[in-house]
Amino acid sequence: MLKAVQLRKDYHMGHTVVHALDGVDLHIPAGGFVAITGASGSGKSTLMHILGCLDRPTAGLLEFNGQRISGIGEKQLARLRNQHIGFVFQTFNLISRTSALDNVLLPLVYTRRAYRRKHALEALERVGLAARAKHTPSEMSGGECQRVAIARAIVNRPRLILADEPTGNLDTRTGDQIMAIFDELHAEGITIVLVTHEVDIAVRAQRIIRMQDGRIVEDHPVAPEQRQVVLASRGQGLPASGAIQPMQEPPAERGAVAGVLGVSATGE
Numbered sequence: 001m002l003k004a005v006q007l008r009k010d011y012h013m014g015h016t017v018v019h020a021l022d023g024v025d026l027h028i029p030a031g032g033f034v035a036i037t038g039a040s041g042s043g044k045s046t047l048m049h050i051l052g053c054l055d056r057p058t059a060g061l062l063e064f065n066g067q068r069i070s071g072i073g074e075k076q077l078a079r080l081r082n083q084h085i086g087f088v089f090q091t092f093n094l095i096s097r098t099s100a101l102d103n104v105l106l107p108l109v110y111t112r113r114a115y116r117r118k119h120a121l122e123a124l125e126r127v128g129l130a131a132r133a134k135h136t137p138s139e140m141s142g143g144e145c146q147r148v149a150i151a152r153a154i155v156n157r158p159r160l161i162l163a164d165e166p167t168g169n170l171d172t173r174t175g176d177q178i179m180a181i182f183d184e185l186h187a188e189g190i191t192i193v194l195v196t197h198e199v200d201i202a203v204r205a206q207r208i209i210r211m212q213d214g215r216i217v218e219d220h221p222v223a224p225e226q227r228q229v230v231l232a233s234r235g236q237g238l239p240a241s242g243a244i245q246p247m248q249e250p251p252a253e254r255g256a257v258a259g260v261l262g263v264s265a266t267g268e
């Protein structure tokens with residue numbers, strides 16, 4: 001599904017250069033479930049942006065489904081993102097004064113008009129929010145917003161989902177509900193790459209990659225026993241109830257959101 005060879009990403013800040021990615025080699029087979037961990041600033045989000053074709057590397061090779069990304073033009077790249085990749089972010093990136101349904105409709109620009117509503121409602125149903133389709137994100141809890149964002153990510157039935165700290169703004173119990181949805185999507189064959197700080201989230205993946213200073217310093221499978229030990233130790237303490245946190249940052253504007261979804265901000 002994804003193959004990266006010696007990926008580099010430099011950011012120039014005045015006279016200094018930040019090597020956000022410093023030679024990353026990575027292969028993620030179709031159907032994989034990979035967690036990426038590492039300290040803040042280690043390059044996780046930069047890697048996700050490049051794997052998701054939202055940004056281009058300074059150097060190195062990236063292949064998506066055997067196709068070299070570097071040779072593809074912007075329009076084609078936007079279409080590839082729209083059709084094959086779903087994104088989920090820590091701060092949801094929903095359009096705040098637009099209904100859940102309209103948020104989920106946004107990526108459906110290449111779908112025949114007659115099917116759009118049906119597909120969007122099906123996606124909302126998948127995440128248990130069909131009844132709240134008319135509500136706006138400002139009327140929803142953080143967990144509900146993230147479920148809307150997942151519905152938007154899956155509405156085009158992507159083969160790959162990239163999630164950057166999707167539970168970072170949620171309490172433990174709500175985070176578990178979100179992870180249960182990712183587990184289901186993975187069971188259906190969708191490849192999932194998830195950035196997280198939390199060990200008990202990371203062990204739900206099949207494989208954990210740890211980054212440090214723009215490099216991969218660890219890459220190992222998760223043993224089922226390891227997963228059980230971590231999750232069992234968690235289960236002993238009851239999660240705090242009713243502690244759903246409000247959204248902590250204003251949602252991105254339409255333009256920024258549209259770019260991620262591979263659609264134009266001004267409609268079709």
Ligand code: ADP
Pocket residue numbers: 011012013018019020038039040041042043044045046047
């Ligand atoms: P993480 O997601 O692991 O916290 P990031 O990928 O966001 O790390 O950042 C990696 C490094 O690149 C950090 O040193 C960060 O300050 C720097 N960086 C990230 N994005 C930019 C940018 N747009 N401009 C300049 N530096 C950046």
Ligand code: MG
Pocket residue numbers: 044045046164
């Ligand atoms: Mg980050």
